[in-house]
Amino acid sequence: xxxxxxxxxxTLNRDVAFREVDGSILLVNLKSGFYYxxxxxATFVYxxxxxxKGIPEILGELCAAYDVPxxxxxxxxxxxxxxxxxxxxxxxxxx
Amino acid sequence: xxxxxxxxxxxxxLSLQVRVGPFLVHVGTDDIRVVRAIRELALDDSALEDRxxxxxxxxxxxxxxxxxxxxxxxxxxxxxxxxxxRGRLPGQLPGRLPPREDAVATFEDVELHASPAxxxxxxxxxxxxxxxxxxxxxxxxIAPAHVLRPWIVAHRIFSLTIIELLRCFDAYYLxxxxxxxxxxxxxxxxxxxxxxxxLTYALARAGFSFLSDDGVFLRRTPSGIEAFSWPEKIKLDRxxxxxxxxxxxxxxxxxxxxxxxxxxxxxxxxRRSRPAALIxxxxxxxxxxxxxxxxxxxxxxxxxxxxxxxxEPEGMDRQLDILAELxxxxxxxxxxxxxxxxxxxxxxxxxxxxxGGTFR
Numbered sequence: 001x002x003x004x005x006x007x008x009x010x011t012l013n014r015d016v017a018f019r020e021v022d023g024s025i026l027l028v029n030l031k032s033g034f035y036y037x038x039x040x041x042a043t044f045v046y047x048x049x050x051x052x053k054g055i056p057e058i059l060g061e062l063c064a065a066y067d068v069p070x071x072x073x074x075x076x077x078x079x080x081x082x083x084x085x086x087x088x089x090x091x092x093x094x095x
Numbered sequence: 096x097x098x099x100x101x102x103x104x105x106x107x108x109l110s111l112q113v114r115v116g117p118f119l120v121h122v123g124t125d126d127i128r129v130v131r132a133i134r135e136l137a138l139d140d141s142a143l144e145d146r147x148x149x150x151x152x153x154x155x156x157x158x159x160x161x162x163x164x165x166x167x168x169x170x171x172x173x174x175x176x177x178x179x180x181r182g183r184l185p186g187q188l189p190g191r192l193p194p195r196e197d198a199v200a201t202f203e204d205v206e207l208h209a210s211p212a213x214x215x216x217x218x219x220x221x222x223x224x225x226x227x228x229x230x231x232x233x234x235x236x237i238a239p240a241h242v243l244r245p246w247i248v249a250h251r252i253f254s255l256t257i258i259e260l261l262r263c264f265d266a267y268y269l270x271x272x273x274x275x276x277x278x279x280x281x282x283x284x285x286x287x288x289x290x291x292x293x294l295t296y297a298l299a300r301a302g303f304s305f306l307s308d309d310g311v312f313l314r315r316t317p318s319g320i321e322a323f324s325w326p327e328k329i330k331l332d333r334x335x336x337x338x339x340x341x342x343x344x345x346x347x348x349x350x351x352x353x354x355x356x357x358x359x360x361x362x363x364x365x366r367r368s369r370p371a372a373l374i375x376x377x378x379x380x381x382x383x384x385x386x387x388x389x390x391x392x393x394x395x396x397x398x399x400x401x402x403x404x405x406x407e408p409e410g411m412d413r414q415l416d417i418l419a420e421l422x423x424x425x426x427x428x429x430x431x432x433x434x435x436x437x438x439x440x441x442x443x444x445x446x447x448x449x450x451g452g453t454f455r
Contacts, residue, residue: 015408017411017412017415019395019415019416019419021391021392021395021419021422021423022390022391022392023392024390024392025392026392026395026396026399026419028399028411028412028415030408030409030411030412031408033200033406033411035396035399035400037392037393037396
């Protein structure tokens with residue numbers, strides 16, 4: 001599944017609650033009871049998604065914050081988004 | 096002390112009152128077997144008080160900090176088909192059970208159904224308890240097959256009813272042991288088998304006040320989060336019993352044993368405390384124990400895994416709030432437990448209460 005560059009629209013699943021504790025985000029799917037502790041990159045991405053930032057903007061911020069080439073950031077972001085979609089933290093439309 | 100329930104015939108209205116921290120839960124039933132099953136849960140059988148009207152108050156009567164008188168009364172009625180207590184039930188129960196797939200949460204053979212007006216707890220598709228969220232009372236019917244099994248009456252029907260009922264008061268259950276010292280609580284959280292009960296007992300026999308080895312309620316108060324419990328009997332497996340000489344008689348038991356208070360070295364029982372530290376026990380490889388701080392988000396994830404699974408989304412969200420506040424206001428520690436149980440209490444006390452901020 002190619003997530004970046006297509007026409008997918010991401011929305012945060014409103015059944016998933018999050019709390020930020022000491023700079024790390026913990027997600028809880030309130031319907032399934034599953035919970036996830038996000039690592040540094042995922043926390044960074046989720047925070048921006050929660051601010052309604054688009055994927056190109058997030059990609060740019062990732063490159064700047066972690067000082068990595070765009071290809072590397074793109075690969076990491078795709079992997080992160082795939083995981084969040086697979087775990088139904090993110091919902092997609094279109095594509 | 097006089098126990099009214101012991102000389103009352105089945106079919107007569109019976110009642111007992113159970114103290115759960117600041118709550119006084121009035122339990123009415125038509126069946127002596129329900130009373131007996133609930134009483135069997137209690138840590139301290141000798142602490143039954145005659146309340147004038149003949150009601151037995153079940154719950155340990157320990158001293159120490161945080162044992163203020165109950166402030167909030169609530170009512171549970173559990174009938175078995177005999178004479179409904181005080182004319183109540185079974186008319187309020189639903190005529191037909193909702194399908195299991197409509198449950199907002201399930202746990203083994205237990206279902207929780209939720210509507211704005213009520214929680215409905217169904218056990219084994221037979222016993223039903225309806226918890227009125229506005230009136231904050233529970234009315235239930237225990238199926239004949241379940242009445243014959245005290246464990247189901249006590250642990251499934253009664254305990255889960257209390258857990259759901261107290262949620263109406265914004266009090267949330269956490270699968271954790273708890274001890275306190277001077278009202279400052281230590282929550283010990285872990286999955287079954289991680290050593291939660293063993294550590295709780297090791298601390299309680301060393302002078303900490305005992306609240307529970309298995310579960311506590313958390314609620315916000317104007318002065319912070321409060322942990323409280325209904326002290327049940329301590330449940331330890333044979334390996335844990337073998338660590339403590341006074342419990343050796345139970346070290347041959349094949350299953351977890353419920354130990355009566357009088358057989359333990361616990362000298363103080365409390366019902367309420369203000370959590371100051373959260374400890375996650377893990378089994379150590381060697382005989383010597385070590386205690387270390389863990390990140391708050393790590394503690395939150397580990398504690399979240401021990402909340403009762405019967406929560407609807409709204410309740411889970413509120414519980415998450417309380418747990419997040421808890422980890423932000425407490426020291427978060429991991430104890431790699433060895434077998435040096437005489438040393439562990441001082442390790443825990445130093446790490447939980449000492450000033451200096453090393454562990455914050």
